[in-house]
Amino acid sequence: MWFLCVFYHRLLDFRKPEVEALAELFGEEIAENESLQWRLPEHHHNDTPFHFVQLSSEEIARNIAKRSILVKGMYELWGEGTCYEELKDSILSYPDSRKLPFLTSDSTFRISVETFGRGLTFEEQKDRIQSLTYIPFEGRVNLKNPDHNFFLMEMIESEENNGLQPILQRRIFFGREVGFADRKLLPTFQLKSRTYLGPTAMDAEMAFLMANQAKATSGKLVYDPFVGTGSILVSAAQFGAMTMGADIDIRVVRDGRGPDCNVWSNFKQYGLPMPVALLRMDNNLPPWRSGLKEIFDAIICDPPYGVRAGGRKSGGRKILRGTVDPYTVPDDKRTDHIPSTGAYSLVECVHDLLHLAARMLVMKGRLVFFFPVLRDETGGEVKFPEHPCFKLVAVSEQILSSRYSRVLLTMVKVEPYSEEIKEAARLMHLEFRENHLKWLEDGNIHSSVFKPIDSSQIHTDPKAFKDPKPKYRGKYV
């Protein structure tokens, strides 16, 4: 069955992958290497909030809309057109067998008018509703809590575009609401009111998106190897998953900012079950027992890119470089000794993450993580880290500044881990590292993000200096 899926107009790259992941979670049968079928309304550009998607049942559509962050609603389309006459013809030709059951005299209904592009006065809204008298509504109107909710959605072309490409032409849709979003979720979990925050706490909207990409749900075990303040695990726990996290920095994980301001308090704030475990460990030298494998259903994380928080691993700076031999801590100082840590590059960090995921994820388990990319002027193709155990199923870009963005990668484990695969992965990693260092100036993201603008450009013509990438709102937000 085709449904009209109306999205919130933000984070454009994230919209469809979220629906695809949730469809799979709620039981939609999708064949290997296939995805959901999507269709655009006539004359609409891919960035439009309106998309048609094929799903096998209303129940799946309802469940997706309820849990999704970016879907505003799912509708069964009764008619569409570029003007009200076309709309009338379209609705009249829609089969009665699909309409009459929802128009019965013992039911209640409401018609809402929504416009995109311009507001309508109350009078104008009333006129539009009155124009639908050819539909035989027999039930009573109930504005608060109707059995059936009908939506008349009209796109009105507007002169100002805010630099947006024209994504829609005037089009009118009329449909029956099948599913709608939970609007209380984000206001409840917003970071503004979170008990314990850190500089890199994931914002609530994005954390929920990541949890949806990972298909977190009751009975599953979700792991975050860079847990920090636990912001990602909170969202996974809200969707019912059991959570577990680790971090190399013990102060963040164990102490927080006090007995009432730590990772546990974040979970307590929302009445969520506490994480199953929090550990202090180094992902570069993990303490897993050798037989352990295929234990996590999903790994969701935000590895340190080196811009606002750098990664660390065991071994002091001088030891890793070989300047100094590893020293032995005298016995009396051992208990409180905090081992020194050295720089841990993004590439090495991601390699360890892929290795951990390859071994510890169950088959078909998902690895969801952010990877930073420089927004290249030359527009060369960006290469993402790969691993023979994984299939990349979604790539969603979130622009952070004119210089760089981060991409949410969703990978599914399709091959079991073995020693042969470990070797193949190591070679893939070496190749990736070489290419990565080539296009990354100075070999690290931090300097590329914070380097000053080339002063010669400013002197010649300040007005002519333009951001090489067009400022397209959709992907920024």
Next chain:
Amino acid sequence: MRLITHNMLSCNIKGVTNGFPLRIEAGNVIEKEVDFNPDFIRHMFAKLEWKALVEGARSMGYAELPEDSPDAAVLESDESFLKKLHHALLELHLEEGALVCPKTGRKFPVNKGIPNMLLHEDEV
């Protein structure tokens, strides 16, 4: 730290090959109630090292688990067994104490429920 975590950890000091299971030195053990989710417990059962679990539970003061790992059939039929397993895995907490490597005797401290598995510079 719960027993489910203890069942996953080993000593990874350079040169140590079989650092599992870590011996539990229980300083302060408390019991915290956790909602019972039978699907989760069944799912985890397949990944456990049973002997290590039984011994670990004993060190924390819980001796109700059977010595030998039961058949999978027991999981489906016997809810009281699942509840015991749930209690052992998720409701027993080591707040303060240490995990001791069976080979070298090196202690990994557990403070405020969080085990510190970081190695010192000469163990890497």
